[in-house]
Amino acid sequence: MSLLDREMPDVVMTSDNLRTRKFPLVANLLVAVAALVVSAAVVLGTGIGNWVLVLVLGGVFYLAGLNFAAGRVEGKRAARNRMWQALIYTACLLAILPLASVVWTLISKGVARLDGDFFGSSMNNIGARDAGGGAYHAIIGTLEQVGIAALIAIPLGVLGAIYLVEYGRGKFAGTVRFFVDVMTGIPSIVAGLFVLSFWVLIVSPWFNDGQPQYSGFAASLALTVLMLPTIVRSTEEMLRLVPGPLREGSYALGVPQWKTILKVVLPTAAPGIVTGVMLAIARAAGETAPVLLVAGGLTRINFDPFDGGQASLALYVYQQAGDASKFAPDRAWTAALTLVAIVLILTIGAKLLARRNKLTR
Amino acid sequence: MGDIPSRSANATAGDLGVTSGHSSGAGSGASPSRYEEPPIGGGGAALPKKARFSMETGFRGISTAAGAMVLVIIIAIAVFLISKAIPALNENTVNFFTYNRWAPNADAPAFGIAVLALGTLLSSVIALVVAVPIALAIALFLTHYAPRRLATPLGFVIDLLAAVPSVVFGLWGRDVLQEPVRDFSVWLNHYFGWIPIFGGEGPFGQSIMLGGLVLAIMVLPIVTSLSREVFQQTPGMNEEAALALGATKWEMVRIAVLPYGKPGVIAAVMLGLGRALGETIALALTLGITWEISFNLIQTGGNSIAANIANSFGEANDTGRGALIASGLLLFAITLVVNMTARAIIYRRREFRDSAA
Numbered sequence: 213m214s215l216l217d218r219e220m221p222d223v224v225m226t227s228d229n230l231r232t233r234k235f236p237l238v239a240n241l242l243v244a245v246a247a248l249v250v251s252a253a254v255v256l257g258t259g260i261g262n263w264v265l266v267l268v269l270g271g272v273f274y275l276a277g278l279n280f281a282a283g284r285v286e287g288k289r290a291a292r293n294r295m296w297q298a299l300i301y302t303a304c305l306l307a308i309l310p311l312a313s314v315v316w317t318l319i320s321k322g323v324a325r326l327d328g329d330f331f332g333s334s335m336n337n338i339g340a341r342d343a344g345g346g347a348y349h350a351i352i353g354t355l356e357q358v359g360i361a362a363l364i365a366i367p368l369g370v371l372g373a374i375y376l377v378e379y380g381r382g383k384f385a386g387t388v389r390f391f392v393d394v395m396t397g398i399p400s401i402v403a404g405l406f407v408l409s410f411w412v413l414i415v416s417p418w419f420n421d422g423q424p425q426y427s428g429f430a431a432s433l434a435l436t437v438l439m440l441p442t443i444v445r446s447t448e449e450m451l452r453l454v455p456g457p458l459r460e461g462s463y464a465l466g467v468p469q470w471k472t473i474l475k476v477v478l479p480t481a482a483p484g485i486v487t488g489v490m491l492a493i494a495r496a497a498g499e500t501a502p503v504l505l506v507a508g509g510l511t512r513i514n515f516d517p518f519d520g521g522q523a524s525l526a527l528y529v530y531q532q533a534g535d536a537s538k539f540a541p542d543r544a545w546t547a548a549l550t551l552v553a554i555v556l557i558l559t560i561g562a563k564l565l566a567r568r569n570k571l572t573r
Numbered sequence: 574m575g576d577i578p579s580r581s582a583n584a585t586a587g588d589l590g591v592t593s594g595h596s597s598g599a600g601s602g603a604s605p606s607r608y609e610e611p612p613i614g615g616g617g618a619a620l621p622k623k624a625r626f627s628m629e630t631g632f633r634g635i636s637t638a639a640g641a642m643v644l645v646i647i648i649a650i651a652v653f654l655i656s657k658a659i660p661a662l663n664e665n666t667v668n669f670f671t672y673n674r675w676a677p678n679a680d681a682p683a684f685g686i687a688v689l690a691l692g693t694l695l696s697s698v699i700a701l702v703v704a705v706p707i708a709l710a711i712a713l714f715l716t717h718y719a720p721r722r723l724a725t726p727l728g729f730v731i732d733l734l735a736a737v738p739s740v741v742f743g744l745w746g747r748d749v750l751q752e753p754v755r756d757f758s759v760w761l762n763h764y765f766g767w768i769p770i771f772g773g774e775g776p777f778g779q780s781i782m783l784g785g786l787v788l789a790i791m792v793l794p795i796v797t798s799l800s801r802e803v804f805q806q807t808p809g810m811n812e813e814a815a816l817a818l819g820a821t822k823w824e825m826v827r828i829a830v831l832p833y834g835k836p837g838v839i840a841a842v843m844l845g846l847g848r849a850l851g852e853t854i855a856l857a858l859t860l861g862i863t864w865e866i867s868f869n870l871i872q873t874g875g876n877s878i879a880a881n882i883a884n885s886f887g888e889a890n891d892t893g894r895g896a897l898i899a900s901g902l903l904l905f906a907i908t909l910v911v912n913m914t915a916r917a918i919i920y921r922r923r924e925f926r927d928s929a930a
Contacts, residue, residue: 372640405897406650409653409657498737551740
């Protein structure tokens, strides 16, 4: 009773005061307006900043004022609750800002060169003073490199996941699982350096009269290193979601384990696996650093990934961004828009496919 | 031994929720907040043991080899990087760790990573300091504050943010973000110039701060998606108990959700750190490359290990390549340690939770 006595000495509990008092929305808005006005007066009055500082300082004043005003009405704890909630909402707004800016810039700057010429020509013989030029060679490069990387990484990754889920027991499987996770964090530039030192500098001279040779295939190898852990991880997750009774039913019919895996487990998990693969491909398509190190970055069209250098769309963006020509930024932004479009289509497609997936946690 | 697999071993390894992260992010916030054991894969294969070779052993062998491939690749990365780095390091005429210039192509190669390591560290720290509070707030918003109707699309958008290629962020940082950051730098320099990290006479703009902010945007989705999964797994009982004791929502988050998610959040931050340390192209485009050791955050300058590899690769000769590979080897070692620590935390936490469940 002591607590009650101290806080409200002679109040009888009625249905009216049983409910705690709420800080009204109007008062909340009033605090916000007052905070903005005070902050504007302080900032613009003393001339220490512009509207950004007004907003930031206004936010701080608002939080302090809210804490004080709500504290008087609702009590300290409820006021603190309000303050944190406001902070969390603000953080979300802050995070949306850069994304919106990226999207807006991509579209507004990217449409400048979005023409047939861009998708139909290469950068061969395009000098610093020449307008025009395109990314045809880079798009070819990206498609071929990512395609080859997928051809290598998908079977390897799916089989690796099958090992982890169906066969792997004990310490070795644990180690493999752990390093698959670790491998997802390998920087892409390190994958590029690895292929540079392994394929370009050591293996490729065997095929090329002792001269090291950059090639699209080397880029594919680097992308494989980056895709593999992602594919293993997502496939493993999907295989684990396949219900045990399905397998048991198959075993009960006398089907050997390998056939059960190929005919029952994999088809059941297929939509989920495809989702994971598409996400991995999307990630690989956007990688610049490994391609920069091992593909050579040719400006003309080269369809052969095994012979001579190639470009890629991401690398093309980087090259045009570093180019001094006044036409280069437009090309860079249009290529970036194309790249983001490809990556987002893959990603969104993968997510939509994931929604139709019947296996859920 | 696997012919009669009693699949109970899977029970402890069955949960992948924590690590699925950005790699699959499939459920986008729609999965239940309480952790439930996924259906366990497998069942008893009751066939008698076969001694001779069959499709079964062949398939098992192939898939085991594919699984082992991951280990082979990681070891191969280390071996080949070391083999190419050692000749260059032997030719180096100065200390690799303390020298602050990069001239490996000269007749007397002299290169060191002092500036690069400092720049990598500074930009990563800025990225984490900016990104982690915001990422945690978003994760909390998605799991505990937002209505489902808002949380699902917002989680989707954050996942899309993770898919945008780094070169696009780099280009955006250089062409768009640079202006506001320069204005902000000038303002900081005017009013807080007496703090050494904000000092200097300019020019401002392509600074460590710009690089760090771009990195922050790229790290944000990683930290968010992992923390979100961890927060979602807070036992509903704990939350309800806190609320039943009269806790406000924030107090519930503080005493039930945050302590429960702490190891997962630490792991998420370390994964973000790994990404920030290894990021190449975004930094190569946003940093104004200099070779001075400086803690100044706002003056044009800064450099990082990965950005230097991208920038110096074009004019590198044999020794130059070896030198770049040596710096890449160091980067590989650091990110490997960071990632292994993060994963070890996640794994330990998983065992702890599974035994408690």
